[in-house]
Amino acid sequence: MAIKRSEILRGLADKHDANKLNHMCSHYTDVYEHWFKERREDNIRLFEIGVGTSAGSLKMWQEYFPKGQVFSIDTQDKEHLSTDRIIIRRGSQADSEFLDKFIEETGAKWDYIIDDGSHKMSHHISSFEHLWTHLQPGGIYIIEDMHTCYWPHDGGGYGTPASSITYFRNLSDTVNWFYWKKQNPCHEDWDWSQPFVRDDNITEFDRTIESVTFFKGMCLIFKKEKWTQLF
Numbered sequence: 001m002a003i004k005r006s007e008i009l010r011g012l013a014d015k016h017d018a019n020k021l022n023h024m025c026s027h028y029t030d031v032y033e034h035w036f037k038e039r040r041e042d043n044i045r046l047f048e049i050g051v052g053t054s055a056g057s058l059k060m061w062q063e064y065f066p067k068g069q070v071f072s073i074d075t076q077d078k079e080h081l082s083t084d085r086i087i088i089r090r091g092s093q094a095d096s097e098f099l100d101k102f103i104e105e106t107g108a109k110w111d112y113i114i115d116d117g118s119h120k121m122s123h124h125i126s127s128f129e130h131l132w133t134h135l136q137p138g139g140i141y142i143i144e145d146m147h148t149c150y151w152p153h154d155g156g157g158y159g160t161p162a163s164s165i166t167y168f169r170n171l172s173d174t175v176n177w178f179y180w181k182k183q184n185p186c187h188e189d190w191d192w193s194q195p196f197v198r199d200d201n202i203t204e205f206d207r208t209i210e211s212v213t214f215f216k217g218m219c220l221i222f223k224k225e226k227w228t229q230l231f
């Protein structure tokens with residue numbers, strides 16, 4: 001289904017001065033509303049990396065999800081911007097010990113995780129690998145501002161293997177892990193015991209990625225619901 005212009009989030013982004021309406025990202029609220037609107041009234045748990053100047057996007061999420069709980073981290077001291085439904089802690093997305101403490105303190109189990117932090121390649125990847133298991137089944141992991149993937153200043157570059165857009169594009173193979181065999185699994189005489197072509201075992205990580213979608217400057221990784229995680 002094509003993405004439509006968001007009716008509510010656009011207004012809330014404007015109201016709270018969220019950094020999601022400039023010329024590079026004016027479609028972000030449309031993409032978010034497309035996937036988030038069905039769960040608007042749920043007790044969702046949303047974690048956004050990167051608070052920004054005045055926590056604009058966190059206030060936007062707080063209002064968009066009236067029963068939701070919003071979590072965030074930032075390298076700058078923004079803890080004073082916390083509210084009864086917004087929890088902010090100071091630390092870096094690249095610091096795995098800090099992330100573990102944050103996970104323990106908050107209980108994790110996030111329905112949505114948004115990476116709007118440093119926008120550096122290595123941080124996109126390390127945060128995703130650290131946080132993916134803490135995303136709920138059926139949840140969505142979103143990386144914003146992936147235009148930096150083309151900029152050497154942030155560790156990117158067009159076609160550069162270290163660019164995180166290459167990493168996330170490669171996840172399209174992971175979506176198809178079930179077929180990593182030498183033989184067509186649709187044949188009646190298919191041998192279920194034949195090994196997978198990749199040497200290491202299929203991991204929990206491989207099994208839980210349902211799909212990977214790109215929009216301009218954005219990547220969305222969808223986590224499977226529990227019942228589809230076996231195949």
Ligand SMILES: C[S@@+](CC[C@H](N)C(=O)[O-])C[C@H]1O[C@@H](n2cnc3c(N)ncnc32)[C@H](O)[C@@H]1O
Pocket residue numbers: 017018019020048049050051052053055056057058073074075076091092093094116117118119123
């Ligand atoms: C683009 S702003 C976030 C804007 C906000 N999410 C919004 O949409 O209104 C990026 C924020 O990420 C923070 N940041 C930069 N490097 C970070 C890191 N390594 N870990 C966590 N936050 C970081 C910056 O201090 C800044 O506040």
